[in-house]
Amino acid sequence: MAGSVNKVILVGNLGRDPEIRQFPNGGSVASFTVATSESWKDRNSGERKEKTEWHRVAVFSEGLVKIVERYVKKGSKVYIEGQLETRKWTDNQGQEKYTTEVVLRNFGSTLTMLDGRDGPSGGRGVSEDGGSYGDSSPRQVDGPREDFSADLNDEIPF
């Protein structure tokens, strides 16, 4: 299409440690959920209200997966720039389901740590060397999976 833009910007905290999975072809994906919340005063009752929204995030960019592996964990506050993607899948009962995610691929995607203490400053110019980094490694799922998408969908309800 001549000129379209698909961009999501989130600042929020991770609900759990990220999950990293290797693909048979060598690629990998980091997935996690991010909470954002709003609060407002109800017009009628005058009560303070709050609503939390959970966003499912999938990181496919190689450099950003490394950042996630080393620095991002449950509770981390992150700035994320990605794109919206909806994919169709079939659950165990044969029901068709749709899942919408914020996806970080190479171009125009960013992940920046906002916690201060740990981690690098920006998620783009990722240095390619490794190195552990304290003890905050994410929950690594061991080994390649084949039924990747069904597996992911079992765990998170949307």
Next chain:
Amino acid sequence: MAGSVNKVILVGNLGRDPEIRQFPNGGSVASFTVATSESWKDRNSGERKEKTEWHRVAVFSEGLVKIVERYVKKGSKVYIEGQLETRKWTDNQGQEKYTTEVVLRNFGSTLTMLDGRDGPSGGRGVSEDGGSYGDSSPRQVDGPREDFSADLNDEIPF
């Protein structure tokens, strides 16, 4: 949560005329879908590939609903700024489903026409006076509905 951001920016075209619904309490919602697409050259095959993503949009801001009613129709190119929201609902078979939408509420939400010919310049400072506007009115669903969310969910598969 101390400091979160939930923002979606889309530039794309409407797949169909918007649908406007009145709520019993006087509010209204305009809903439509927006297509964005990307194209790239496949690394292996060298082929040109294209992928279109469909985004479900729901406009609750009173001023923006008016803009949509008057100026936005099938094929319109729009700039949209809203927030991601996922809601749970139950289909006719009693299955729980989740639908993720780009929602435009009052603050920080924008809808701007990018087609040039028709429409006002920006979706924020909406003048409160009415007036028809050519012949490009959207498909108006007549009258208030009670089972609003189930109804919407019948029509669009995600």
Next chain:
Amino acid sequence: MAGSVNKVILVGNLGRDPEIRQFPNGGSVASFTVATSESWKDRNSGERKEKTEWHRVAVFSEGLVKIVERYVKKGSKVYIEGQLETRKWTDNQGQEKYTTEVVLRNFGSTLTMLDGRDGPSGGRGVSEDGGSYGDSSPRQVDGPREDFSADLNDEIPF
């Protein structure tokens, strides 16, 4: 213009305490500078490089000025959404100068604290009641000024 967008998003830290000024007509403005920085590895030398950019910010939205007064101070990390504006002025030697600022007015502007400890969650739905809030009040410039813009320009070099 049919469909234009002017938006700046910054995440960075304040270089100094904000400066608040009252206008004779009752309005006020909060101004401060925000640093963002990038680091990258130089392609030729392999050295780690870093560059800091300073952004001049002016907050005119009444609710956001209150937020700034109470919660924002030197070193605070903030998320800011505003618009770019360039204004012309004349310095003491009669030279014409141009200053570009990130301006926060009512619509679509946001300021969110990212420090965690202090402050409210979002800069939009600001409650209109007052209240001190610890000891972190910004450097308040006492009383209305008439030569507002020249005064500001004396202090910051761009």
Next chain:
Amino acid sequence: MAGSVNKVILVGNLGRDPEIRQFPNGGSVASFTVATSESWKDRNSGERKEKTEWHRVAVFSEGLVKIVERYVKKGSKVYIEGQLETRKWTDNQGQEKYTTEVVLRNFGSTLTMLDGRDGPSGGRGVSEDGGSYGDSSPRQVDGPREDFSADLNDEIPF
């Protein structure tokens, strides 16, 4: 700095054809100005008001310079994502000046045509092959320049 973001999003029209300059080292820059405008109804007088803002844009990303060369010209409507940079220079009278620009470098920068007729769909995955493209080539400044920044600053007043 741990975690900063510097992002500008513009949708607007070019005031003139872009200017392309080659650097001695082989790089190039495309520069142009983009207009955005707002209109609102004055609270007191009830009059319709309009204000146009001019943004100076400098494109350093190699792929995006090609896009600009081929497709972007006076009057074109574009979507731009870049970062804010302020640089210091000295004019002919030895006066120090500051110029703030929206700069498009490699990562996270985008330029997308919104005019419909001409041009490719997105400014990121630029194909590296050439090709003229009708007659809409921008005003090409011939040959490399050495005093690049002074030269640019002569022409545009901020």
Next chain:
DNA sequence: TTTT
């Protein structure tokens, strides 16, 4: 279902 849009658009190029």
Next chain:
DNA sequence: TTTT
């Protein structure tokens, strides 16, 4: 200097 653009655009409506």
